[in-house]
Amino acid sequence: MQQTLEPLITSAWLAAWDKGDLDALDALMAVDYLRTSKATGATVDLAGLKAEIAAVREAFPDLSTTVDDVVEGDGTVAVFWTSTGTHTHEYLGVPPTGLTVQTRGSNILTLDNGKITRESVTWDGSELLAGLGIRPLRGIAAPVAPDAADLPELDPDLMKAFNRQFITGVTVVTTKEGETPKGLAANSYCSVSLEPPLVLVCVQKTSSTYSALFSSSHLGINILGTNQRETVRTFASKSPDKFAELEWHDGPNGSPLLDGSAASLEAEIQERFQAKTHTVFICRVRHAETGGSAPMVYKAGRFFDGDALAEL
Numbered sequence: 583m584q585q586t587l588e589p590l591i592t593s594a595w596l597a598a599w600d601k602g603d604l605d606a607l608d609a610l611m612a613v614d615y616l617r618t619s620k621a622t623g624a625t626v627d628l629a630g631l632k633a634e635i636a637a638v639r640e641a642f643p644d645l646s647t648t649v650d651d652v653v654e655g656d657g658t659v660a661v662f663w664t665s666t667g668t669h670t671h672e673y674l675g676v677p678p679t680g681l682t683v684q685t686r687g688s689n690i691l692t693l694d695n696g697k698i699t700r701e702s703v704t705w706d707g708s709e710l711l712a713g714l715g716i717r718p719l720r721g722i723a724a725p726v727a728p729d730a731a732d733l734p735e736l737d738p739d740l741m742k743a744f745n746r747q748f749i750t751g752v753t754v755v756t757t758k759e760g761e762t763p764k765g766l767a768a769n770s771y772c773s774v775s776l777e778p779p780l781v782l783v784c785v786q787k788t789s790s791t792y793s794a795l796f797s798s799s800h801l802g803i804n805i806l807g808t809n810q811r812e813t814v815r816t817f818a819s820k821s822p823d824k825f826a827e828l829e830w831h832d833g834p835n836g837s838p839l840l841d842g843s844a845a846s847l848e849a850e851i852q853e854r855f856q857a858k859t860h861t862v863f864i865c866r867v868r869h870a871e872t873g874g875s876a877p878m879v880y881k882a883g884r885f886f887d888g889d890a891l892a893e894l
């Protein structure tokens with residue numbers, strides 16, 4: 583490497599990532615420049631790199647980077663960097679959290695005639711996601727085995743037929759957006775353990791309740807009773823004010839608990855696992871109350887009276 587290239591790399595890097603001056607990279611890169619991510623295997627050209635930087639800068643507008651070390655080899659340069667920024671817009675499917683996070687990585691640059699032709703990026707996104715309160719599930723975020731992508735997908739109709747054989751209750755999962763109560767119908771509730779008292783619920787990221795839920799410290803889970811059939815309809819809809827016709831009260835940490843439910847709990851959100859279209863919230867129960875009504879039963883798209891079950 584020519585001795586003058588190191589300051590050029592550092593200044594172009596900082597101009598692009600921290601100031602958004604993407605064209606500062608033009609002088610550094612060869613026309614056939616390609617950048618490959620070691621984590622995902624994805625390869626982009628210079629335009630793709632600029633788009634990635636723009637997306638990161640939109641999500642973290644106050645991005646601040648230090649180039650910690652630049653190590654020169656024979657035709658290669660290793661760049662070690664650390665970036666800090668405040669999560670202000672959606673990034674990797676995570677709604678803005680307002681959290682300031684740090685991430686670091688190392689890039690190997692391959693040079694030809696003083697220009698960068700190849701860039702190999704080692705960046706552990708899981709550290710950044712963990713800082714945002716998210717854990718990607720292995721095997722869902724990326725295939726675990728190299729040949730995993732070749733396995734045939736399960737027939738979705740078979741999966742649906744399987745699910746139709748499973749009986750659940752129906753819950754309404756609640757939170758607040760500012761002072762406004764929000765919630766959705768969910769049958770993905772599951773008790774995880776008694777000691778500690780952990781529960782989980784899976785919420786689709788397209789839910790209008792999702793971003794409020796994601797940024798909440800606590801959520802409410804209400805097991806609906808047989809007399810709350812209309813409540814299911816309301817909370818399975820996109821109605822802007824689902825609580826308008828309802829009686830409800832605050833849990834100790836402010837999560838809306840629906841009066842007349844078979845049982846209600848309030849739990850502190852402890853983990854948010856990313857599962858592609860859904861997020862799995864693992865929560866520690868801090869408060870629970872049971873009501874007098876029998877629980878509603880849900881099977882294959884239909885609702886049943888939980889008080890009229892025949893014991894085997």
Ligand SMILES: Cc1cc2nc3c(=O)[nH]c(=O)nc-3n(C[C@H](O)[C@H](O)[C@H](O)COP(=O)(O)O)c2cc1C
Nearest residue numbers: 766767768769770784785786789790791818819820
């Ligand atoms: C019985 C039943 C169970 C449901 N379970 C879930 C669930 O576990 N997770 C989920 O994200 N949506 C579930 N839904 C769908 C949501 O309730 C529905 O998409 C709702 O419109 C979301 O409202 P929102 O977008 O205002 O949050 C379920 C719906 C019904 C009727």
